[in-house]
Amino acid sequence: MSVDSDIISTLTQRAKQRPRRIILPEHGDERVLQAVCRLASNGAVVPVLLDAPTTDTATIPDNVEIFSRRSDAAQWRDRAAAELFARRAAKGTTAEQARASLDNPLLLAALLVGLGYVDGGVAGSVATTADVLRAGLHGVGLADDAHQVSSFFLMALADGRLLSYGDCGVIPDPDAEALADIAIATAAGHQRLTGAEPRVALLSFSTRGSAQHSKVDKVREAFDIVRRRQPSLRVDGELQFDAAFDPIVAQKKAPNSAVAGAANVFIFPDLDAGNIAYKITQRIGGAKALGPLLQGFARPWMDLSRGCSADDIADVAVIASLLGD
CATH class of the missing domain: 3.40.50.10950 (Rossmann fold)
Structure with missing residues (x-):
């Protein structure tokens, strides 16, 4: 099949x-x-x-x-x-x-x-x-806990794994509050569709302070907001994609992380990154992309x-x- x-x-x-x-x-x-x-x-x-x-x-x-x-x-x-x-x-x-x-x-x-x-x-x-x-x-x-509408893709990889990518279709440049909203909403959507506990990675070009930039600061602030609003949610950031996805890389870049190397929900810092990433995963990786699924x-x-x-x-x-x- x-x-x-x-x-x-x-x-x-x-x-x-x-x-x-x-x-x-x-x-x-x-x-x-x-x-x-x-x-x-x-x-x-x-x-x-x-x-x-x-x-x-x-x-x-x-x-x-x-x-x-x-x-x-x-x-x-x-x-x-x-x-x-x-x-x-x-x-x-x-x-x-x-x-x-x-x-x-x-x-x-x-x-x-x-x-x-x-x-x-x-x-x-x-x-x-x-x-x-x-x-x-x-x-x-809008839902009571939402401040805007965003979207996510359910990505079915060729090996059978199910990942969720957000936001890849609505908000061009979310601020930290919006990024936190996207993370929380995408985690909830992932759990409803897959039945799996969400493990959320807030992505960046930096992992755990490896780079300093205002864009990295935004992701770190979003992480703090998510932790404050959803303390039981398994989430980490900022993480590079390889640290979030690959267990071997995660051991080197983010040891003791709650999600590194095992993330199933990937939150991109802006629409450029999200849109490009889902299309690469789809076209080169052979994944099935379901979405964009509106949330909020x-x-x-x-x-x-x-x-x-x-x-x-x-x-x-x-x-x-x-x-x-």
Whole structure:
């Protein structure tokens, strides 16, 4: 079995144990409809569409929920409009404007996620990342312990190991507080998806004071913040990648470290490093990269690449299901 099929099969089997309701608002996209059919067939997720597709509706399985056909759809729209007004009134949004905004399917779906009508949402096969993030911020909102949205990749290595890389897709140059947020959120996401205890390495071009620079200071400060906020989390930094990944190097560079040589969560100091690293791991190392998986929202709200396949959409829906409460 390939790396791709092995990790997806494992995640799908786990999701089947407790299928969550995941909304996919871009029902006009044929790829979304294909993904919905796959999900409805394998039972990993209970897929929800805002409305029936305008063509070929007979291809949608009977066990796919169509929100607009529910007898209480109007009441849920009323609740969504009231919630949006409550969140945006201070910004000058009127009640009428809030209701009119629900014509945006992404925003309506995000509000239904935020209200708990569904367990999570997946969008972005048609909409831009900026639109998906905006809808998520307005509709789902941030988790209580989050200060911003970031992302991580679940990396399935060719030898079967699972690593998490953050942030590789959202925040270009996080400060120490943001880097600590990314570390804590990525550790939680890694544990939910893999079941393994997270061992977090805050990466740098320095290990334990081998270099002095303001960028190194940022990583050290982030480490202190993580330790203060999550004292039970196994974390170390600053560490170079080889010290974090290779046990032999770790013995030389960071003896007695809680994670050096055995890290499974790697936190990069900026988006340059993270984005380059995951692509090298994927293209040269032959790893399967699942993501970027958005984190920091109060409930799972996932973005897609507009070049995604139907299988990609279904896979992200499975991950959204597993990242739920």
